[in-house]
Amino acid sequence: MSNSKEQVQQLFQKGSEFLQGGNPADALNCFRQLQLLVAPNPTVFLYAGTALHNLGRFIEAISSYRQALELAPDTGEIHNNLGNSLMATGNFPEAAESFAAATRLLPSNPVPLTALATAQQALGKIAGAESSCRSALSLAPDFAEAHWNLALNLLLQGRYAEGWREYEWRWRRAAFTSPVRHINVQQWDGSALEGKTILLHAEQGFGDAIQFVRYVSLVAKLGGSVLLECHPELVSLFQGVEGVQTVLPFGESLPDADYQISLLSLPHILGTTVDNIPSKTPYLSPSSGHRSKWAHLLTDYRDTLRIGLIWAGKSYPDPLRSCRLSDLAPLAAVGNSTFFSLQLGPGAEQMSCKPPGMKLIDLTAEISDFSDTAALIEQLDLVISIDTATAHLAGALGKPTWLLLPYAPDWRWLLKRADSPWYPGMRLFRQETSGKWDTVINKVAMAFVQNRP
CATH class of the missing domain: 3.40.50 (Rossmann fold)
Known part of the structure; x- marks a missing residue:
């Protein structure tokens, strides 16, 4: 292709259209071609970084954004996008620095402030995160993303009255994970339901x-x-x-x-508050048929302590909530115990390298839905889990559950508590340092010594 101004403009426009149309692979191809045709250009590096980020190639995206910043260090959008990719890699300190730079360069834009709040919350700077959310809302009172972040912050603090109110803004987010449903039916406001x-x-x-x-x-x-x-x-x-x-x-x-x-x-x-959560358990139970099936499958393990394990969850949106099966190796020392894998999907392949000395049984091939999982959990004495749906299920069944939490926990687990007002039978073990599971697992192992379930 000849290096004509018209051809360069066409290639840039095509790449931009691919990017806006949700086709980052073809967009990246266009911007890569541009980088061969023109002198280093911050906008091309920015757009290439965005395409890379959307492809999940976060390390490459970070590199592209840094190249853009070398050419245009005072461009707020580049700092903001760099922060997004740093967040995706779990580099929260540098992400916060990037978002802070973006807020200085884009003082009237609520987006960097809202993103900064996310990074601050990940770093455990709860008051700072709340302040950033409220600053964003002072600039744009109807900015749904800032309301959403504020909701998560307030709920994490246990300030439920305002938190639930802010949580209703989720439906106005641009990319909420669930669709708005049944808009043709009147939304309930708490009024009487007799005959309805x-x-x-x-x-x-x-x-x-x-x-x-x-x-x-x-x-x-x-x-x-x-x-x-x-x-x-x-x-x-x-x-x-x-x-x-x-x-x-x-x-x-x-x-x-x-x-x-x-x-x-x-x-x-x-009107739920931390003090009036409907916490009676169990509120779920499997069918009698499922119970009979799993009682039979676990007949040979009646004379040992039966412990269910889950060590990994989905990598998005919180890759730091997962550990590895090998991290749980200290639990192999628990005497007279049999461990049962409750791990489905990503992470299950780690069963091929069980921790030495751990008797770990895998019956997950028998699980077809959550009723099966519930019936298996009912046959256990204890469940040890990272923050997954299975942990919620164990809690809802009233099964003793030891939950392993990352340094920046999801809002529902509140702050600095070893218990959960949502699940009376649950005990929380929290990371003291982001990404470090050894201290958590050692505390769990010690808990067996002090208070065997």
């Missing part, structure tokens, strides 16, 4: 649904008939929830309803 039908629907991940399905029985006690819509994998388990009339999977035709509301909006409507 209400549709409660799950959102976000399995763990969210399991944690908040506890509210179904409270709504049912207000009168009316309760329909529940959820992930297909949870339908069987949720059919036994107290107060529910019908459970249906997402995507299936639904009966008519007078009202609808998401499960995660119920704490706001019902």
